[in-house]
Amino acid sequence: MIDEIYKADWGRLLSGLIRAVGDFDVAEEALQDAFAAAVTEWAANAPRNPRAWLYGTARHKAIDKLRRRARLSAMAAALSADEEAAAPALADDSAVPDERLRLIFTCCHPALAPEAQVALTLRTLCGLTTEEIARAFLVPPATMAQRLVRAKSKIRAAGIPYQVPSFEELPARASMVMAVVYLVFNEGYSAAQGDALIRHDLCAEAIRLARLLRALPPVPVRELDALLALMLLHDARRDARTDAEGEMVPLAEQDRTRWNRTQIEEGIALVKDALRHAPAGPYALEAAIAAVHAEASRAQDTDWRQIALLYERLHSLHPSPVVALNRAVAVAMADGPAAALPLVDALADELGSYHLWHATRADLLHRLGRREEAIAAWKRAHELATNDAERRFLTRRIQGTSLT
Amino acid sequence: MQYLLLIYENEKRFEHGYDPKEMADYQAFGKEFASKIQGGKALKPTSDATTVKVRDGKRLTTDGPFAETKEQLGGFYLVDAKDIDEAIHMASKIPGARFGSVEVRPIMTFS
Numbered sequence: 445m446i447d448e449i450y451k452a453d454w455g456r457l458l459s460g461l462i463r464a465v466g467d468f469d470v471a472e473e474a475l476q477d478a479f480a481a482a483v484t485e486w487a488a489n490a491p492r493n494p495r496a497w498l499y500g501t502a503r504h505k506a507i508d509k510l511r512r513r514a515r516l517s518a519m520a521a522a523l524s525a526d527e528e529a530a531a532p533a534l535a536d537d538s539a540v541p542d543e544r545l546r547l548i549f550t551c552c553h554p555a556l557a558p559e560a561q562v563a564l565t566l567r568t569l570c571g572l573t574t575e576e577i578a579r580a581f582l583v584p585p586a587t588m589a590q591r592l593v594r595a596k597s598k599i600r601a602a603g604i605p606y607q608v609p610s611f612e613e614l615p616a617r618a619s620m621v622m623a624v625v626y627l628v629f630n631e632g633y634s635a636a637q638g639d640a641l642i643r644h645d646l647c648a649e650a651i652r653l654a655r656l657l658r659a660l661p662p663v664p665v666r667e668l669d670a671l672l673a674l675m676l677l678h679d680a681r682r683d684a685r686t687d688a689e690g691e692m693v694p695l696a697e698q699d700r701t702r703w704n705r706t707q708i709e710e711g712i713a714l715v716k717d718a719l720r721h722a723p724a725g726p727y728a729l730e731a732a733i734a735a736v737h738a739e740a741s742r743a744q745d746t747d748w749r750q751i752a753l754l755y756e757r758l759h760s761l762h763p764s765p766v767v768a769l770n771r772a773v774a775v776a777m778a779d780g781p782a783a784a785l786p787l788v789d790a791l792a793d794e795l796g797s798y799h800l801w802h803a804t805r806a807d808l809l810h811r812l813g814r815r816e817e818a819i820a821a822w823k824r825a826h827e828l829a830t831n832d833a834e835r836r837f838l839t840r841r842i843q844g845t846s847l848t
Numbered sequence: 849m850q851y852l853l854l855i856y857e858n859e860k861r862f863e864h865g866y867d868p869k870e871m872a873d874y875q876a877f878g879k880e881f882a883s884k885i886q887g888g889k890a891l892k893p894t895s896d897a898t899t900v901k902v903r904d905g906k907r908l909t910t911d912g913p914f915a916e917t918k919e920q921l922g923g924f925y926l927v928d929a930k931d932i933d934e935a936i937h938m939a940s941k942i943p944g945a946r947f948g949s950v951e952v953r954p955i956m957t958f959s
Binding site for chain 2: 553555601602603604605607609610613
């Protein structure tokens with residue numbers, strides 16, 4: 445049970461504590477101590493309301509720590525003064541304040557380095573350990589720990605506030621938070637290295653953070669609905685993206701009955717709403733592409749021409765070689781590999797070290813009957829891929845082509 | 849909290865004097881944030897700067913700024929702001945921010 449609460453409620457408990465004591469480190473240590481105490485104490489006597497117990501215990505421990513440090517003595521005095529009054533109320537869940545929305549703007553403050561924003565959000569709001577975050581971003585744990593310490597000390601020293609930005613700054617600041625949320629999602633959706641292709645918990649956290657942001661009363665950023673839709677639609681394919689052995693299954697071969705229909709319906713409704721309000725931004729266009737895939741009950745029913753068009757619009761909004769590559773894939777599906785190969789080859793300079801560029805080329809060459817060249821391209825893709833599941837997938841492709 | 853807002857821009861822009869329109873903008877800035885500004889000055893160009901250091905008890909005096917940079921410190925404000933958001937808001941209103949950069953530095957307090 446403690447593990448479950450840790451996973452589900454760490455962010456809410458911690459953001460409440462940070463707000464109450466005004467110090468990241470004290471709040472984090474106190475909450476960790478409270479969880480440690482829970483392990484021994486709950487075995488004998490589990491509390492009626494575990495969250496309130498954890499929050500109350502952590503709050504006491506935080507006050508003790510502040511007193512011992514005596515650095516924030518005024519704060520400690522103020523806290524212990526209302527401590528008695530607050531104690532009885534802690535019996536129920538409503539006594540645990542939800543300050544996550546306020547805290548996400550602190551974690552994603554532009555005065556912090558972008559990589560620190562992502563790390564701090566994952567640590568504080570999602571409860572990932574420093575080691576887990578380090579692994580996700582391919583840096584040594586000591587480097588990540590240092591990054592977090594530096595960010596937290598800047599919040600204190602530079603006076604980065606715990607508050608939702610003013611109305612006039614909200615659109616720009618909300619966009620920054622959305623970018624961090626999407627980074628978290630992508631990190632989960634396509635784990636950069638290691639064995640597992642998808643880190644479900646990161647995807648779920650990103651979706652949760654987006655839902656949380658939508659609770660902001662005047663969110664003037666329509667792209668937020670689009671971002672949530674985009675993540676829901678991609679995440680809906682989660683169970684079908686890997687087979688029983690954990691091997692990667694490409695979109696065309698996925699068992700579409702295993703897609704999460706509830707998430708797809710919610711996602712499609714959100715996209716339609718987002719697209720109604722022109723002009724569509726990048727999240728809306730990407731969500732629309734995911735929606736076209738989701739609407740095809742069989743791979744061969746996919747409206748590739750529509751997808752190619754959406755990629756074209758996305759490219760005119762945000763020119764990027766990866767978007768151009770995706771457009772080429774859609775063109776290949778709509779008009780055949782011969783039409784797409786020149787589009788792919790034109791991207792050689794920009795994407796020559798990207799494994800999916802080689803894999804895409806290999807696929808087109810294979811469909812054009814140029815087997816030797818296809819195998820060479822798949823081999824190059826295999827050399828460049830860093831995710832084990834993707835590499836095994838490419839190995840199977842190479843073997844399959846050699847045999848036929 | 850106190851912050852020092854340091855205004856960096858290419859001082860070549862002021863070789864032939866100051867633009868009256870820009871001066872008026874600075875005056876308007878000073879008026880708008882009068883209750884927040886605790887001090888502030890413009891500096892003469894780095895060609896008038898002298899750098900002093902003491903090594904082994906010996907004083908070394910050289911002509912020029914301590915480092916040659918593309919943008920130079922041209923002035924500063926000492927402000928009292930609620931938090932960094934307010935300090936950033938003020939920094940963005942300094943006319944120099946449109947040409948160069950304004951660095952926001954929290955003031956150290958020793959307890």
